[in-house]
Amino acid sequence: MGHVALTGANGFLGFHARAALLEAGVECRPVSVGSNFDNNSAQNAINGSSRLLHIAGVNRGTDDEVREGNTRFATQVAESLRRVAAPPPVVVFANSTQVGNGSVYADAKFAASDILRAAAESLGSTFYDVKLPNLFGEHGRPFYNAVTSTFSHMLASGETPTVENDKELTLLHAQDAADILLGGVAPEAQLELEMRESVSGLLARLRRFAEIYARGEIPDVAHKFDRDLFNTYRSYTFPQQTPVRLTRHADARGSFFEVIRSHGGCGQSSFSTTVPGISRGDHFHRRKIERFTVLSGSATISLRKLFTNEVFEFAVTGDEPAAVDMPTMWSHKITNTGSDVLYTSFWSNDIFDPEAPDTIAEAV
Template identity: 35%
Template structure:
């Protein structure tokens, strides 16, 4: 199948071309403003499907709206008619087409061209009035407020929130791509005369700003956003795509002494805390028990011995662990426990605890596993 993608170097175009290739489509005709105009004649003759994504939304002069959104669409359709090519045409319009402004008028004019083209040729047309689309590779101060907020907040730049109560309808790029692939396969989601992306999200502008700011703060708080919430998950992925290339990494606070080190990695209120413990050879750590707090130990390097003793028992239970065989050891409540490095190299243990450490209620009580 030959697939023509106009505007292939734009935000949606780049993502679409990448996903088409992921799915095994190899004959993709990419057409951009920089392409030789003669290629459009060739592509419209040979294509089996058209993704018409090219358009203008922030021109220098108002007249460019009509030229880019109406004029180019007219040229594309005329070439398809010239070659008697009835390949389906998918066009990205905008919810702005419902409004009386220059951009909306130009999008509405392009839509009318498609409807008339369908009546004239009986070729399938899929018109998508997209809301605010966000995701990786979008442009700040151009495509969407999400891109602008992510770019600025990641760089400690100011953002502008004129009315925090403005309600936004957002649509994630991956959801757009899923729908476009369905259309390519002849199964678009339709509502009346238009096609729609079935998954959208509503959020107030002030809440959006607060949420994206929390992503930046999560580094210092060692927190993880709520990945159970679909919008938060998608926004966080988008935010990370806007990190400056010299700011992918961040330091953790290592608590170091002669025994080794202990470093918190992740803290969450509902999924517990993850830390990295490093013990020098011969060093024993622990010798305490908990009422409610429980842990999981995973040795990833070195050799260790984890010992347990129930409070009302003299019996000592031992688990030998090693980075050579990854094995999680649960630390039950009511058992004093310790871990000793019995190897000749550093013992590295990933430790999960069911709750972040609270100095006001540590729930940790010293008791040697092996009483002297």
């Protein structure tokens, strides 16, 4: 698979699409639109690509800003697409299920789809118009991207969100949306991946997660939706609620502490020894929940959010046990910083599958 050209690479869905491409080992070439649009740069990104994915859009602002922004972005992309020597065989538009409801946003997305479709079909490219419902996922922008982001941010900050307009939502995890847009999941599978929940029901789920996770415990994540929703919630708790402090009991016989309390779903525990100066990890997960706990020795656990440079470090020891939960889409590693052998416990919420490991190499 050749490289993928992507608009909206720095946005919420763009972040998730880039994470999916990183797992697939496919290069992502961003295409800037709007005031930063440059035709030559856009053509260089689109030319020879295996897929052009147009995500960028305007969903907040005045009616004129929403109408003009969405059509302008699509026109810019279409203009560059028509000029490349080697157009992509597939062009994908991240549309909305709101299309057809009569709103300015819906009409603008419909017009943008038509603009891009005409350009793609004139070049013989296959055009996919993917209508996405309410998206939720890690690192969404509170009070902007989705109500899930707002609720999660408020709960993680100790605030009390309320429901003003209780209605049924159709929800899709951003990682699933990325897989559909990139061709990793068939479009007809979208309905099976969607979840319907009321706004009040969504808040109730997130409140339960917040209460359980505040105790350092893992809620019931047996259902895929609950796992994805919990991963979304806990992305707003990092680094404020990290590490999870564990209670160590010691007497003349030795010491004892609990590593994990999980309220439901399968899981796998493992254990390692690491000699001084050596690191383990340097990978990330898209969906897996993983906990590191040092049992004996001294270590530094390092984490970095994908596509950023800031590294968070936590010094942990077996004498004062603490657990560090790895946020999804953060590369992480553990390094033995002591002079003795490091003993570490690892727990994940799923049983390791070598055919689908969800463990992607990425240096911290």
